[in-house]
Amino acid sequence: MSSPAPEAWTPDSWRSRPIKQDVVYDDPAELSSVLERVARLPPLVSAPEIDRLRAHLRDVAEGRAFLLQGGDCAESFDYCNPEAIEDKLKILLQMSLVLIWGMRLPVVRIARMAGQYAKPRSSPFETVNGEQIMSYRGDNVNSIDPENRRPDPQRLLSAYFHSASTVNYVRLLLDSGFADINKPEAWDLGHVRNKEIRREYQAIVNGLTDALGFMGVIGAADSHLPALNTVDLFTSHEALLLDYEQALTRPVPKAQWQKAAAAAGPGGHRAYEPATPPRKQLAPELCDWYNLSAHFVWIGDRTRQLNGAHIEYFRGVRNPIGVKVGPSMEADELVRVLDILDPDNEPGRVTLITRYGAGKIGEFLPVHVRAVQATAHRPVWCCDPCHGNTTTAPTGHKTRSFDAIIGEITSSIAIHRELGSRLSGVHLELTGEHVTECTGGSQELAPADLPNNYQTFCDPRLNYEQSLDIAFKIANVFRR
Numbered sequence: 001m002s003s004p005a006p007e008a009w010t011p012d013s014w015r016s017r018p019i020k021q022d023v024v025y026d027d028p029a030e031l032s033s034v035l036e037r038v039a040r041l042p043p044l045v046s047a048p049e050i051d052r053l054r055a056h057l058r059d060v061a062e063g064r065a066f067l068l069q070g071g072d073c074a075e076s077f078d079y080c081n082p083e084a085i086e087d088k089l090k091i092l093l094q095m096s097l098v099l100i101w102g103m104r105l106p107v108v109r110i111a112r113m114a115g116q117y118a119k120p121r122s123s124p125f126e127t128v129n130g131e132q133i134m135s136y137r138g139d140n141v142n143s144i145d146p147e148n149r150r151p152d153p154q155r156l157l158s159a160y161f162h163s164a165s166t167v168n169y170v171r172l173l174l175d176s177g178f179a180d181i182n183k184p185e186a187w188d189l190g191h192v193r194n195k196e197i198r199r200e201y202q203a204i205v206n207g208l209t210d211a212l213g214f215m216g217v218i219g220a221a222d223s224h225l226p227a228l229n230t231v232d233l234f235t236s237h238e239a240l241l242l243d244y245e246q247a248l249t250r251p252v253p254k255a256q257w258q259k260a261a262a263a264a265g266p267g268g269h270r271a272y273e274p275a276t277p278p279r280k281q282l283a284p285e286l287c288d289w290y291n292l293s294a295h296f297v298w299i300g301d302r303t304r305q306l307n308g309a310h311i312e313y314f315r316g317v318r319n320p321i322g323v324k325v326g327p328s329m330e331a332d333e334l335v336r337v338l339d340i341l342d343p344d345n346e347p348g349r350v351t352l353i354t355r356y357g358a359g360k361i362g363e364f365l366p367v368h369v370r371a372v373q374a375t376a377h378r379p380v381w382c383c384d385p386c387h388g389n390t391t392t393a394p395t396g397h398k399t400r401s402f403d404a405i406i407g408e409i410t411s412s413i414a415i416h417r418e419l420g421s422r423l424s425g426v427h428l429e430l431t432g433e434h435v436t437e438c439t440g441g442s443q444e445l446a447p448a449d450l451p452n453n454y455q456t457f458c459d460p461r462l463n464y465e466q467s468l469d470i471a472f473k474i475a476n477v478f479r480r
């Protein structure tokens with residue numbers, strides 16, 4: 001029996017569906033006026049950039065590239081400063097260099113950045129000093145300060161401007177040669193003490209510099225290669241607060257229509273249309289809807305109910321999208337999620353971000369891979385080795401062990417290989433700073449070291465050195 005045709009999608013059709021992890025504001029009028037304001041502000045990214053990422057993720061799904069996605073668990077408004085942004089960019093660039101060199105594949109970089117403010121929580125309340133208060137839901141909802149947990153709609157506006165400022169600084173850095181391989185700012189190792197890492201990393205940089213020098217001599221560098229002085233870096237966040245996401249969801253003329261308009265030539269439609277023309281000018285059948293708050297958005301493991309508001313919202317946007325997949329996902333449920341989100345079977349339209357835990361991946365991943373292999377969907381398979389491996393240290397700190405993280409990645413690679421599938425990406429919670437939030441790695445951080453520089457507002461992140469360690473480990477496993 002064929003399933004009934006889906007009902008028409010609109011940017012607000014999610015409102016008729018049950019919603020999880022919702023935020024309730026005590027002043028709905030204030031919320032509405034903030035949302036109206038956000039809806040009039042310019043987009044943060046463009047539809048052509050999003051289309052470029054779609055094309056890259058198709059390559060990833062088809063095995064021609066690898067995906068590296070990473071950043072903070074909860075981005076704070078305070079991280080919107082030059083040093084924090086540069087450090088994050090630097091670690092992602094260095095990790096991607098190690099991966100490209102080791103795997104001999106292009107790497108698509110997506111930062112959990114410039115909008116990763118909203119957090120789902122396991123409990124809406126927490127107890128602080130014997131008092132029950134609302135949990136911290138991310139800087140775009142309430143404050144980390146226990147005295148200030150009331151959801152404040154003005155924080156949504158603030159989130160927009162912090163995202164804009166972060167995106168602007170990333171663009172500025174990349175446009176002004178921050179990622180130029182010939183310049184040291186982004187590529188020099190920081191205070192990495194481990195000799196083996198220093199040696200391996202330097203060997204890559206030397207090898208690359210030699211290769212580029214050679215191509216320069218034979219005149220190949222200028223004519224045949226894409227620009228070597230910059231890179232693509234895409235932004236992403238969990239699209240949890242649908243009110244906000246809707247306000248940045250804009251109609252964009254369909255590519256086909258643009259082509260037809262161009263072909264019509266003078267006297268026909270104009271060939272060029274601005275990224276966000278006023279809605280009234282566009283008949284709905286002539287436009288696609290893009291979430292212009294980020295290039296890539298994902299649905300968390302707690303909000304991916306088949307009949308829920310989030311799946312409904314996501315199915316209508318053209319952005320490439322992610323779905324977190326944990327142990328509670330049934331195999332047939334996963335297939336139905338893909339049927340809804342990827343009705344055209346477009347390779348890379350959906351990235352499945354699996355996060356089971358090192359001890360559970362063997363039970364769940366094979367079932368999920370086989371179920372998807374039996375369909376025509378070709379998602380990107382990406383491993384999030386962080387969220388299933390969170391524990392509490394004797395000091396009371398939320399932490400993750402480096403070995404469990406590596407364990408889940410290596411199991412994921414092996415299981416995919418065994419089933420004729422392919423792990424095509426990793427999704428990591430990391431920071432470019434020297435925090436002490438996860439144990440292990442080449443620095444051999446012990447549980448007793450955690451209090452030394454524990455900074456996270458939410459989940460524990462891999463620090464700079466641990467992140468580089470991971471990149472080398474992945475590159476080495478793929479090289480074999």
Ligand code: PEP
Nearest residue numbers: 073300301302324355387
């Ligand atoms: C996250 O990525 O920070 C997160 C909450 O993950 P998950 O939805 O997989 O639990």
Ligand code: MN
Nearest residue numbers: 073429458459
């Ligand atoms: Mn997290």
